[in-house]
Amino acid sequence: MVANIFDGNSVFEEDYLYFYETLLTLERTQHEVDLICRLLDLQAGMSILDLACGHGRIANQLGARGYHVTGLDATAFFLEKANQDAASNGVKVEYLQGDMRSLPFSERFNCIINCFTAFGYFDDNENRAVLTQAYRALKVGGKLLIDIQNFSRVLQEFTPELITEREGNYMLARTHYDALTNRTHTERIIIRxxxxxxxxxxxxxxxxxxxxxxxxQTGFSEVEGYGYDGEPFALDSRRMIVVASK
Incomplete structure (x- = not known):
């Protein structure tokens, strides 16, 4: 098996956005932001960190609603797009380039969000380090929301090969599930x-x-699970949304 070394710049880049942006509609984004606001009970003036914010689709919507938002991502291309979209819509969001395994914050945020399966790309020690860093960056009483795949649905709907087409261009994803490590390994081929x-x-x-x-184990005092529409998490939930309180 290939070593689990994650290079975000080879995965999350312009090709990724080109093929996925048609799925990430404004309607979907607004639904997700509404759910975030409800599950976190967001109040006016709260500070929010969008961890692995990507091109800012969630952060900019939260900023438009008046929250104090910081977006952090490792990919310069995404941050440039996020800043451009914020400026064109008159939205104020602070965007920073950085590594979620080493955050420059301590007890700064009321809430931290991590959306669209942006957690789990490292080995277990480093994945745990992300949670530790998020815990440290939260104020006492703050909450962390993580939106990831529902593993039971991953197994039920597992597709070894998936082809996405847009405007005569193709993205082929070949995926293997390793039951010993509970990881999915995806080889992605872009023809564009x-x-x-x-x-x-x-x-x-x-x-x-x-x-x-x-x-x-990281230190959070309470952890709750929800589905994509905010219902209590169940085996057949579309997504797994975890909310942890500090």
Whole structure:
């Protein structure tokens, strides 16, 4: 097996956004922001960190609602796009380039969000370090929201090969599930504008009891699980949304 070394710049870049932005509609984003506001009971003036904010689709919507938002991501291309979209819509969001495993914050935020399966790309020690860093960055009484895949749905709907087409361009994802490590390994092949590009990544999968225990071991006092529409988490929930309180 290939070593689990994650290179975000080879995975989350312009090709990624090109193929996925058609799925990340404004309607979907507004639904997710509404749910975030409800599950975190966001109040006016609260400070929020969007951890692995990508191109700012969630952060900019939260900023438009008047919250004090900081977005952190490792990918310069995404941050440039996030800043451009914020400026064009008159939204104020602070964007920073950084590594979620080493955050420059201590007890600064009321809430931290991590959306669209942006957690689990490192080995277990480093994934735990992300939770520790988030815990440190939260104020006492703050909350962490993590939106990841529902592992039972991953297994039920597992597709070894998936082809995405847009405007005559193609993204092929070949995925293997490793039951010994509970990781999915994906090789991604992009065929676009006559060019072929390849990348690969691993994602750690979690059951709710496992991620709950990790969070409790980090120091969080209470952990709750929800589905994509805010219902109590269940085996057939579309997503797994975890809310942990400090």
């Amino acid at each position: 504008d006559g060019q072929v590009r390849r990348g690969q990544y691993f994602v750690r999968n979690f059951t709710f009891p496992e991620i709950r225990d990790w969070l409790l």
